[in-house]
Amino acid sequence: MKIFKGVYVALAVVACLGGAPALAGPAQDDRSEVLANWYRMILELVRHTPTQTPPVASRSFAYTAIIAYEATASGAPELQTLAGQLVWLDPLPVREAGVDYADDVVLNAAMARAVDVYFANTGPTGQRAKAALYKQLEGKVGAGVAADVLARSAAYGTAVADHVIAASEDDGGAVIENMGFPMTHTLGGEPQDWVPTNLIRLQQAPLLPAWGTNRPMVLPSGEACPLPPPPAYSEEPGSEFHAQAMEVYETSRALTDEQKRIARFWSDDPMLSPTPPGHWVAILFQIAARDQRPVEAQVDALVRLGIAVSDGFIVNWRDKYRYDLLRPITYIRRVIDPAWEPLLNTPPFPEYPSGHSTQSGAVAQVLTAVFGEGFAFTDSTHVDDGLAPRDFPDFWTAAREAGISRLYGGIHFRAAIDLGLEQGACVGDFVNGLKTWK
Amino acid sequence: MTRGRGLLMICAALAAGPVRAEDPAIATFAEETEAAGFAHSFTGEWEFMVGGGTAVFDCSGDGRPDVFAAGGTAPGQMFRNDSETGGALRLTPVESGLEQEAVSGAYPIDIDGDGVIDVALLRVGPDRLMRGLGECRFEDASAAWGFDGLDLWSTAFAATWEAGQDWPTLAVGTYIDRAQEAFPWGNCTPNHLYRPAGGGGFAAPLPLEPGFCALSILFTDWDRQGTPDLRVSNDREYYKGGQEQLWRIEPGQPPVAFTEADGWQRLRIWGMGIAQEDITFDGFPEFYLTSMADNKLQTLAEVPAEGAPKPRYRDVALKAGVTAHRPYTGDDLRPSTAWHAQFGDVNNDGLSDLFVVKGNVWEMPDFAQADPNNLLLQRADGTFLESGDRAGVASMRQGRGGALADLNMDGWLDMVVINRNEPAQVWRNMGADAGADAGRWVQVALEMPGPNRQAVGAWIEVKLADGLVQQREVTIGGGHVGGVLGWHHFGLGTAETTEVRVRWPDGTVGPWQALAADAFWTLAPGAEPVRRE
Numbered sequence: 016m017k018i019f020k021g022v023y024v025a026l027a028v029v030a031c032l033g034g035a036p037a038l039a040g041p042a043q044d045d046r047s048e049v050l051a052n053w054y055r056m057i058l059e060l061v062r063h064t065p066t067q068t069p070p071v072a073s074r075s076f077a078y079t080a081i082i083a084y085e086a087t088a089s090g091a092p093e094l095q096t097l098a099g100q101l102v103w104l105d106p107l108p109v110r111e112a113g114v115d116y117a118d119d120v121v122l123n124a125a126m127a128r129a130v131d132v133y134f135a136n137t138g139p140t141g142q143r144a145k146a147a148l149y150k151q152l153e154g155k156v157g158a159g160v161a162a163d164v165l166a167r168s169a170a171y172g173t174a175v176a177d178h179v180i181a182a183s184e185d186d187g188g189a190v191i192e193n194m195g196f197p198m199t200h201t202l203g204g205e206p207q208d209w210v211p212t213n214l215i216r217l218q219q220a221p222l223l224p225a226w227g228t229n230r231p232m233v234l235p236s237g238e239a240c241p242l243p244p245p246p247a248y249s250e251e252p253g254s255e256f257h258a259q260a261m262e263v264y265e266t267s268r269a270l271t272d273e274q275k276r277i278a279r280f281w282s283d284d285p286m287l288s289p290t291p292p293g294h295w296v297a298i299l300f301q302i303a304a305r306d307q308r309p310v311e312a313q314v315d316a317l318v319r320l321g322i323a324v325s326d327g328f329i330v331n332w333r334d335k336y337r338y339d340l341l342r343p344i345t346y347i348r349r350v351i352d353p354a355w356e357p358l359l360n361t362p363p364f365p366e367y368p369s370g371h372s373t374q375s376g377a378v379a380q381v382l383t384a385v386f387g388e389g390f391a392f393t394d395s396t397h398v399d400d401g402l403a404p405r406d407f408p409d410f411w412t413a414a415r416e417a418g419i420s421r422l423y424g425g426i427h428f429r430a431a432i433d434l435g436l437e438q439g440a441c442v443g444d445f446v447n448g449l450k451t452w453k
Numbered sequence: 454m455t456r457g458r459g460l461l462m463i464c465a466a467l468a469a470g471p472v473r474a475e476d477p478a479i480a481t482f483a484e485e486t487e488a489a490g491f492a493h494s495f496t497g498e499w500e501f502m503v504g505g506g507t508a509v510f511d512c513s514g515d516g517r518p519d520v521f522a523a524g525g526t527a528p529g530q531m532f533r534n535d536s537e538t539g540g541a542l543r544l545t546p547v548e549s550g551l552e553q554e555a556v557s558g559a560y561p562i563d564i565d566g567d568g569v570i571d572v573a574l575l576r577v578g579p580d581r582l583m584r585g586l587g588e589c590r591f592e593d594a595s596a597a598w599g600f601d602g603l604d605l606w607s608t609a610f611a612a613t614w615e616a617g618q619d620w621p622t623l624a625v626g627t628y629i630d631r632a633q634e635a636f637p638w639g640n641c642t643p644n645h646l647y648r649p650a651g652g653g654g655f656a657a658p659l660p661l662e663p664g665f666c667a668l669s670i671l672f673t674d675w676d677r678q679g680t681p682d683l684r685v686s687n688d689r690e691y692y693k694g695g696q697e698q699l700w701r702i703e704p705g706q707p708p709v710a711f712t713e714a715d716g717w718q719r720l721r722i723w724g725m726g727i728a729q730e731d732i733t734f735d736g737f738p739e740f741y742l743t744s745m746a747d748n749k750l751q752t753l754a755e756v757p758a759e760g761a762p763k764p765r766y767r768d769v770a771l772k773a774g775v776t777a778h779r780p781y782t783g784d785d786l787r788p789s790t791a792w793h794a795q796f797g798d799v800n801n802d803g804l805s806d807l808f809v810v811k812g813n814v815w816e817m818p819d820f821a822q823a824d825p826n827n828l829l830l831q832r833a834d835g836t837f838l839e840s841g842d843r844a845g846v847a848s849m850r851q852g853r854g855g856a857l858a859d860l861n862m863d864g865w866l867d868m869v870v871i872n873r874n875e876p877a878q879v880w881r882n883m884g885a886d887a888g889a890d891a892g893r894w895v896q897v898a899l900e901m902p903g904p905n906r907q908a909v910g911a912w913i914e915v916k917l918a919d920g921l922v923q924q925r926e927v928t929i930g931g932g933h934v935g936g937v938l939g940w941h942h943f944g945l946g947t948a949e950t951t952e953v954r955v956r957w958p959d960g961t962v963g964p965w966q967a968l969a970a971d972a973f974w975t976l977a978p979g980a981e982p983v984r985r986e
Contacts, residue, residue, distance in 0.1 A: 063638060066819050136818045139502050139815035139816070140629075140637055140638075144637065147634040193788065194819060214770070214771040215747045216746075216747050216771055217746050
């Protein structure tokens with residue numbers, strides 16, 4: 016099954032469209048198939064749409080998940096809406112009483128609209144793919160459905176999506192220009208301040224410096240989950256800062272094969288992967304397929320994950336630009352070894368705290384609440400890219416590995432990782448306060 | 454080999470910021486598309502979002518480069534060059550047998566060694582090898598030559614003559630499995646190597662796997678070891694687990710991809726075009742790789758005193774001023790999209806300049822729609838000056854392929870650009886005002902006995918006025934789906950004469966031969982240069 020290799024192996028049991036062979040067995044729940052296929056598409060579009068850097072992707076994952084959740088909840092009596100719990104989200108359109116709806120048609124229409132809007136700027140191949148997928152799914156879920164039910168369901172799904180989309184437009188993250196890099200930027204000028212770390216012209220200014228001012232999804236304010244300053248900058252041997260840099264340096268010079276595998280596994284580079292938040296979304300769908308989880312449970316976990324990563328990136332970015340700390344490559348070359356090369360490419364924005372750590376901590380906190388402690392899983396996200404699956408005994412183990420991977424990769428100091436994970440847990444606690452099941 | 458002054462200057466710039474030498478004279482161009490009769494458009498939707506190449510070569514036998522333009526959903530079109538020497542451009546459409554549809558690009562090559570240039574047509578569908586019959590007529594010789602064009606989306610081409618072979622080895626790069634409509638990503642098709650079959654023609658294509666959606670490939674003797682390897686630039690939009698590639702192509706051996714253990718460094722870009730030139734005068738070529746937003750200029754990270762270098766490159770595009778990452782004129786400041794790239798000395802000052810064709814993929818809103826082509830003039834310190842707007846070539850059309858070639862045989866490189874879903878364009882180089890004694894040039898054609906008539910794989914060495922030696926490899930491939938075959942143009946500045954020698958593909962080195970400037974010369978092994986009258 017060529018189209019379901021790698022990260023999508025697990026999805027193959029619930030999703031099969033396009034040029035691939037038909038599903039084995041009955042299509043017992045078309046909503047799961049609709050959801051899996053649209054998220055397969057979303058994960059591709061995140062990878063292939065240049066503006067979908069990790070913060071932007073986290074926002075896309077959040078709103079598409081909210082749409083998926085609300086479209087599903089509208090036909091699932093056991094789920095309750097997030098309107099009002101998310102203070103910026105007014106009550107959604109309600110279904111007309113006394114008439115039939117096809118829930119999978121509702122979901123398909125909602126997801127199609129969501130993907131069209133949040134990936135409106137994808138390239139010609141993405142546009143073509145979106146249209147092709149909608150057409151294929153429309154044919155499948157619409158088969159045998161009465162015309163009036165079909166029309167009503169599609170219109171309702173679209174209305175649900177439009178309602179969330181309208182509410183998202185003023186959150187501060189809707190418009191991305193110049194792929195997120197300011198046309199002008201003034202560097203801090205102090206020794207500890209971030210400076211560009213590569214020779215790419217576009218990245219001589221840092222990514223999305225105002226992202227931390229976006230409206231959060233569930234956090235009470237943009238000042239929630241604050242972090243203390245990083246260790247005081249010093250070039251003195253023996254200082255805390257110097258010691259943390261030496262840890263990165265010495266680790267990089269003695270990396271084991273396993274440490275290299277870990278660094279690359281969680282590298283999750285934009286445009287070359289589904290990004291860090293997409294990595295967790297991919298994990299969630301692998302679990303859903305493995306365990307044949309009902310669609311209501313899938314959207315519950317999905318919306319919590321989406322909100323967690325989105326709010327995680329907002330507070331993380333707030334602190335990145337609050338502290339504007341230089342990257343290890345800058346410090347180590349300045350103070351320790353001018354010829355030093357880290358394993359990974361250094362991302363083009365300030366160091367502290369680690370974005371991957373914050374959002375992974377948030378996800379771990381949320382998914383542990385959903386699935387329970389000690390929930391083991393296999394992560395096959397990067398099989399297509401030649402990276403072998405990794406097994407984890409629980410979500411926090413995976414999150415901590417994601418965090419330390421940044422030290423192995425030579426792009427973060429330890430404080431950014433440890434405190435980033437703590438910040439993520441704080442965000443996750445707020446998400447866990449959402450009530451989804453009645 | 455010793456390091457040339459160019460690299461030293463760039464190293465200095467890297468350390469201390471760019472040093473601005475005297476800015477070069479700007480060559481000015483006049484667009485003569487309509488007056489020349491150059492009426493053509495490369496058209497098509499998704500399957501022709503890439504492509505649009507042009508092949509520039511002499512098909513009429515008069516020594517003047519003619520122009521073939523790929524048409525996509527429209528027929529390809531051959532234009533005979535009827536320009537008067539030094540006069541206005543005149544391109545006359547002629548019936549050629551190349552009027553085929555679904556053509557994405559084309560490269561000129563004398564496949565059968567008969568002295569008449571043939572054409573490799575790259576198609577969305579089976580590729581075709583078109584035998585030149587003379588008088589700009591061609592016939593499909595694919596079957597006769599045992600060439601299985603395969604039913605793929607072909608987007609790149611290169612050719613070399615492997616040692617001991619009477620027929621060339623062809624490499625064809627391919628793009629996406631176009632049957633994968635909803636999920637095309639991760640579905641790059643293999644590239645293929647066509648090696649000679651015993652007794653003439655080609656053996657069955659040998660897959661070069663994995664393929665990573667190549668948009669430009671080039672046989673290049675990058676390490677100057679005498680055996681070209683295959684450089685492949687890939688579009689990261691579609692591959693998974695991919696990167697730029699370099700294949701070791703040893704005669705009689707299966708191709709082997711260079712790895713990290715060989716020194717190859719992983720690079721992942723939206724690779725769209727390759728241009729090669731030794732702009733540092735150290736004897737090793739630099740590579741310009743086009744992409745979206747920033748483009749790359751690669752120079753070897755280290756050249757050992759003895760032995761071959763490793764394929765480790767530093768990107769010096771930023772310091773050299775050739776990132777060409779966004780429009781330099783107009784109101785649209787979104788990032789650029791670059792396709793064809795080619796080095797050539799457009800102002801005849803002795804330093805190779807850089808021509809880059811730009812154009813949005815297809816209404817991609819995050820990238821510039823009004824994206825002018827670049828004409829970057831090299832300064833003496835190895836940095837470049839953008840001159841496209843002042844030169845008059847800052848076209849905002851949706852460019853794809855292109856070529857620099859002296860169409861009116863006046864010694865100044867003219868310019869062809871193929872645009873997608875918009876008319877192609879041609880500009881006449883009106884020269885550069887650098888003083889009465891400046892702007893000299895020489896053009897050289899190589900002629901070898903045997904099958905490799907145009908001496909593909911040779912290196913031409915030209916002495917410049919300041920003691921530097923420009924070294925250029927004769928290649929077929931690179932660019933974006935099109936190339937130039939014929940006269941090799943070198944600017945000479947104020948030099949009235951120069952000396953030229955050739956390292957022939959078999960490794961023999963010819964003598965330094967004095968050539969008068971402002972003339973066309975044919976060089977052959979063991980023979981005196983012959984001046985074209």
